[in-house]
Amino acid sequence: MKITSIETLPVEVPVDRRVGQVANAKGFRFRSHLLMVFVRTDADIDGVGEITASPDWSGETSLGAKALIDRHLAPRLIGEDPRRVRYCMGHFSRTFANPFAKAGLEMALFDILGKSSGASVSQILGGAVRDEQLPLRFPVMPVGPQESADAARKMVQEGFGTIKLKVGHDPLEFDLERLRLVRDAVGPNVRITVDANGGWSVNEAICAAPRLEEYGVVFVEQPVDRLDLEGLAYVRSRIRLPVMADESVFTVQDALRCLELRAADIISVYPGKNGGLLNCVTIASMAEAAGVHCAIGSNLEWDVGSAMMAHVSVALPNICVERYAADIIGPVFHTERSILSPLMERGGYVRVPQGPGLGVEVDRESVERCGEA
Numbered sequence: 001m002k003i004t005s006i007e008t009l010p011v012e013v014p015v016d017r018r019v020g021q022v023a024n025a026k027g028f029r030f031r032s033h034l035l036m037v038f039v040r041t042d043a044d045i046d047g048v049g050e051i052t053a054s055p056d057w058s059g060e061t062s063l064g065a066k067a068l069i070d071r072h073l074a075p076r077l078i079g080e081d082p083r084r085v086r087y088c089m090g091h092f093s094r095t096f097a098n099p100f101a102k103a104g105l106e107m108a109l110f111d112i113l114g115k116s117s118g119a120s121v122s123q124i125l126g127g128a129v130r131d132e133q134l135p136l137r138f139p140v141m142p143v144g145p146q147e148s149a150d151a152a153r154k155m156v157q158e159g160f161g162t163i164k165l166k167v168g169h170d171p172l173e174f175d176l177e178r179l180r181l182v183r184d185a186v187g188p189n190v191r192i193t194v195d196a197n198g199g200w201s202v203n204e205a206i207c208a209a210p211r212l213e214e215y216g217v218v219f220v221e222q223p224v225d226r227l228d229l230e231g232l233a234y235v236r237s238r239i240r241l242p243v244m245a246d247e248s249v250f251t252v253q254d255a256l257r258c259l260e261l262r263a264a265d266i267i268s269v270y271p272g273k274n275g276g277l278l279n280c281v282t283i284a285s286m287a288e289a290a291g292v293h294c295a296i297g298s299n300l301e302w303d304v305g306s307a308m309m310a311h312v313s314v315a316l317p318n319i320c321v322e323r324y325a326a327d328i329i330g331p332v333f334h335t336e337r338s339i340l341s342p343l344m345e346r347g348g349y350v351r352v353p354q355g356p357g358l359g360v361e362v363d364r365e366s367v368e369r370c371g372e373a
């Protein structure tokens, strides 16, 4: 089997404002700019991938990823056997960074490998090690205290058992007031985590932790800057709350350093951020050997990227979905679907798609409707 062509299609997908404003440190995002990639073969088996590019997150954009793939990466794959996924991905080993672009291509190769062998991606990884209904955690964006509480209450009513409160954009007292109202709104049994997205200094993080504990927060995600792994390790040594590293761990080498410094109790992983499923598996295995848990993070994927995350979540024992609900929340936020069968059957859970490869059928009409002019 040989790859004959690779098509890239930029899309602009509306975000549902009713489920909360999607914010980053600079502002609010109401549309996701993504890149769909279609890998075609001479064997009548095609694969699909998705690139969740985001300039603030990985420095990538959908149009930049399109140029990179069209001009540099895709030509290296034409004529290759897509089922040799590791070999094919090795062609990009000297291309620096661009994890989401690489992961999108790898996703399509795994889709083809699965379809050609009759196995799903999770089966290729060794099969499901847990229930195929995966619990999710809903992110409450840095909006006002009452809006935060209203959003959390609504999503708990819809079935979410874990709320992730985005903090670190405003003064600590403001975030604590948000946290107080959210806890009041959802009651004592809902798990609450916080994600500072690197918004605190080392001292602020150390001061914040015991106050977060008063509201039953279960862990603090990326309290300090992504590049300050020593600072993260110092915070961890000074607080009782478990620390999750997210932005600090993109690459396998980042993970190694994080583990060496004992900078985190939990590492957030997912194929896009880690530059593909193979890297994600490596990081999860390294962490497991070091006694560190992993959890599935997110960059607000659409349905194809979310499907890949579901396969990874169900198949890797050290992605402890039972302890740390998965961030597969793209299907909640986006108002359009890119696949024919939705991943979410009920609120607060996604179901791992069944069937060969990613187990999804692309809704080409819907994808083209979202195509960027």
Ligand SMILES: [Mg+2]
Binding pocket: 195, 197, 221, 222, 246, 247, 268, 297
């Ligand atoms: Mg995070």
